[in-house]
Amino acid sequence: MFTKIMKRGNRKGPKSEAAEPAAAAAVPGSNVTVNHASRSAVPSSGAAAGAHHLPTSPAGASPQIESLPLFRDVPVAERQALFVRKLQICAVIFDFSDTLKSAREKEMKRQTLSELVDVVQSSSIRLGESVQEELVRTVAVNVFRCLPPASHENTGSEVTDPEEEDPYLDPAWPHLQLVYELLLRYVISSDTDTKVAKRYIDHSFVRRILDLFESEDPREREYLKTILHRIYGKFMVHRPFIRKAINNIFYRFIFETERHSGIGELLEILGSIINGFALPMKEEHKLFLVRALIPLHRPKPVGMYHQQLSYCIVQFVEKDYKLADTIIRGLLKYWPVTNCQKEVLFLGELEEVLEATQPAEFQRCMVPLFKQISHCLSSSHFQVAERALFLWNNDHIVSLIAQNRSVIFPIIFEALEKNMQGHWNQAVHGLTANVRKMFLDMDSELFEACQLQYIEKEENAKSLEEKRESAWRRLEAIVEAKAAREDMVVAN
Template sequence: MIKNFLNKLPKKQVKSAESRDGGSLALSSNASTTSRINSASGARSGNVNSLENNSTQNSGVNHGNKLHDPLRSKANGSSPPVPYEALPGFRDVPSAEKQNLFIRKLSMCCVVFDFTDPTKHLNEKDVKRQTLVELVDYVSSANGKFSDVVLQEIVRVVSTNLFRTLSTQPRENKVLEGLDVEEEEPLMDPAWPHLQIVYEFLLRFVTSPETDAKLAKRYVDHSFILRLLDLFDSEDPREREYLKTVLHRIYGKFMVHRPFIRKTINNIFYRFIFETEKHNGIAELLEILGSIINGFALPLKEEHKLFLVRALIPLHKPKCIPMYHQQLTYSITQFVEKDCKLADTVIRGLLKYWPITNSSKEVMFLGELEEVLEATQPPEFQRCMVPLFRQIGRCMSSSHFQVG
């Protein structure tokens, strides 16, 4: 069953999605889902492809009377309140009954287990895992538009399993002298054997031609997207990788939500820059934005220029910039390549946040400045060349061999 599941994973990702609002997506490299699963594996968790082996890392289950809760229910550690047994396979029922069976399986997967205890409810967890794999297969091969009832149940399953309180354990962005980020093993979610399949289910649902965006937007609404974006703060890099792909597809399919997605990402950046300076998913969000910026229509809207000035350029301020500098540089150079007149604004912004006492950070700024200058035209260069050369002169007198 698992080999069949992995063999059916899509080999290619859609390269772009055209937009009425002047934005499109074109992720530079979208690996196959199999590669996504493999690369998401952490050394601590082993091979996540072996779903059978990972299915034993778990524990309690929720009472059935909480299944209506769109939030992730709290497990009580006791035995399931009702028999939790596998339902018949889709091949074992007539075609007329498959949709009802699909809804029953969806409802069954709204029971959420606690994975902190590897000894409890092993059979029930394995049954749910197998059922989730069946749901992925069903959505992938669906023939006929999903009805309103089915859409509601699909979103309920996704919400119940994915939308949860992330670990409250603070993750310190340990920055050593010279802004060399100390390597830390990321926190791997023990529930990933199930979460992974739920994310794959959501991805297949969003990309399915049988999902009518006009109807589905009633359930994949602003609240759903907001809570999905909240998950980007997950410490598990495998989850953030899936979220990046899923949000990319939602942005491409649900054009009505594009302004809200951009605005919400802006708000995440504002809070990160001016309040917390702590967020695990800044690099992934910037990677998505780099694709969005790449698809902006010309001339650029004032909204997009304000985003550059108010969010992207101030992202040079936080001390943990090495964690996302590569993605930030790409996004900013995309703006300059789209509109060469923005070069003066970008260069002056870099000079404003130029590091004074940190040579390693200075090296990063010099590298970014070089990329921006390559896309700068003579008129824009002349506007900022005086303060630019003053800064370069200071760099040349630096005692650091890479700066000077």
Template sequence: MIKQIFGRLPRKQSKAAESRESNAHTATLSSNSSVNSQSGELSTNRALSTHNFVTPGSYSEYYYGGKTYPTVDPKLNGISPSPTYETLPSFKDVPISEKQNLFIKKLNLCCSLFDFNDQTKSLKEKDTKRQTLLELADYVASVSGKFTEYIMQEIIKMVSVNLFRPFTPAPRENKIPEALDLEEEEPLMDPAWSHLQIVYEFFLRFVTSPETDAKLAKRYIDHSFVLRLLDLFESDDPREREYLKTILHRIYGKFMVHRPFIRKAINNIFYRFIFETEKHNGIAELLEILGSIINGFALPLKEEHKLFLVRSLIPLHKPRCVSAYHQQLSYCITQFVEKDCKLADTVIRGLLKYWPITNSSKEVLFLGELEEVLEATQPSEFQRCMVPLFHRIAHCLSSSHFQVAERALFFWNNDHIDSMIKQNHKVILPIIFPALERNTRSHWSQAVQSLTLNIRKLFSDHDPELFEECLCKFEEDEAKEQEIKAKREGLWNRLEDIAASKAHCESVSVSLNAPH
């Protein structure tokens, strides 16, 4: 069964296959019961940098459970020398009393690393290690009896040696233009995935196993381990990030003592991404984990969680690459508003603060998110922010980009939003009327004109008197604007005449004073 699951994978997957794989992992993640992070919290005053762990790139030793384990010689560029592999029997060929020792021997065997960039090297050893990893994953899934502390230590050592590695930035010919659709970029696949995938599956089964005692395992799956696991979200391989997403979510659910630390560590990743680098491969996956965590928050929301919304989630709208993770971000934001309707005003004003001015595709994303937030907004909160909100919507309605204008006009198709607009139409109509009127008279898109006429008729039927007042005021303002424009043009014409006259006088004076 396990061999069927982990058959040899192709080097590259089609987009459809990647999408199916991503959706499967997402379904698994979201199907889990939401974790209430309010309970079992500990103080997180201990600085992140004080943990005793090996940073990416310094692969001289690992420290776990009071012991130091040598790993890879740095001179070998992260690759261990090929060991002399002893032939180990299968688990089914040894008595129950020997299985634990055999398990440890197989773990130690799998601590050796190979160069997967060269497909011709160590073929026999690579295949032996892969088969051993498959046996280990199968054994962890079927074992009966609690894992001992020593076995946990050996498991974490093997997982750490295989997974925790430095990432070399992939060479790019040119910087990716902002306008380029990042989804068209071909993802980079790790050549060692045939082994890494089984290590991830093995570790996932260990974490979720009922035989893993969380109180004992937390000594080895500690803060330093969690930090290094979070570092792996920088991987270019989307398959690896999917596994990491599932594993971190399960760790969050099983180890209650780590929950505040995990949230704080993710928060720090977001800060570094927003305000320093704007480069990180795993923001979408981290947000997907947070979406499930936020869904489990108990009410009333803690001040810590509200600050996380204001200081991290809302500023995530700022980076130019927001489209890469906007769907997950929008879900997290909406979850907060659904949890506490009073946060709607804070969220809407935050969106307006980071509203894109010159990026129309990003503006369409913001309008879609704004509609989801408004759908969860109560009328009292809507009234608090409707004036600045509809000044921005008026700009969108009159946008020359037809997708932006259409997306703004679609707000009236939402019954809840339309109901709140009608309740406050005396404030809203005067704000957006000029944009509606200009669209009907001069917008180049026939679809935008047609939609605008429908909205215009809704207001006209709902309150004819106010509509006529707005129309009269619009025509007066247009007349005044034309008058000001005519005066300005007349002033410029007079200035041009004066300049031309002065130039003519100077030329005549020069010609009269010239010697004959």
């Protein structure tokens, strides 16, 4: 077999050309394989005018590609076969580590990709099954690759804050962008039949697309987000698989690595998906909220994707108001203790959730919620205290508090009084005065009762402190007297 292949590879040009027209007629209905630079080309129906082979290149040499005619320069009947030939040219991969190497061939591939994108976008050529298979295979050859290691993995240095790292820009982007654009145009094309396309854009293809979200190049992740979203919308058969695969990515991020570049983009896709959930909501979707979305508040780099996460959480409350209690208790479970910037983010998200919360659900969680808010009000970090006080600028939240003031006011009164007596930040002091006045106007009797209770509590605390100090003084006196007696015994 090997001898036959070698003999076939060594055939002379004229014989190949003579044999080409006979083979060309079978191309539209045949299974076309990807044509790499080292693999001989599948003949096209345009070969009557002359053969177009991808020349082979010896090992270690630069990939070689040939120039093919433009689509407008060939008859309509031959354009589908030419489309396949151009796809095969675009399956040649170039090394972009050296910008000067194969510069002409790289530009030819870029122009060819651009032409293919225009053709798919304009729907000027009907894409048969074999053409679609070749298109998806060409995309796979280009985009499914080993991603470069993360910056901290390259140097072996300590893991740095992902927010402080400069984004990595893939040098092969001039080609990758056009390949992604080609895939996107193919997916969204009205001529693409999902019954045919799902044979090639299958679960394996989708899973590998999801793997690429770990790319550190933000341009690539943006394309991947758009493409995956379109696949989810067009291929209903893939929807459960995509949701489950995203779930697994989140689990690994939360409980193992805490490093993934594409969490924000995946959450953006989910925000749109959640918005389209039918009511009543399936149990699967509620479990996804409890097991994946809420625990996403735990990782340290939550700031990188918090805006998208917050949007998803609020979507759940707006879809089903009964989930508000579950979500608020979940936020309290993962509330940061020492990270003040995360605390500010949590307070912002909490305000959005409370804005969509109904009174019945609010009453279920208001006690643990306002105990936490009370801690935030008295925080020495002025941004945390300030953000907590801003909750009283929201009319809906104020109305919820007013309806349950007999429970809430006693919980937070002490924090307000301590802020008035000694918070170092003037802005916090002013906001506290406004909130305190709001409570006074809302229910003066309750305000006075809480004030008396606070004064009594302070007096009791002062009395306990005096008793404690008195007890320590008595103990010190006893120890001194004992020491004096021992000194007298030693002296005698």
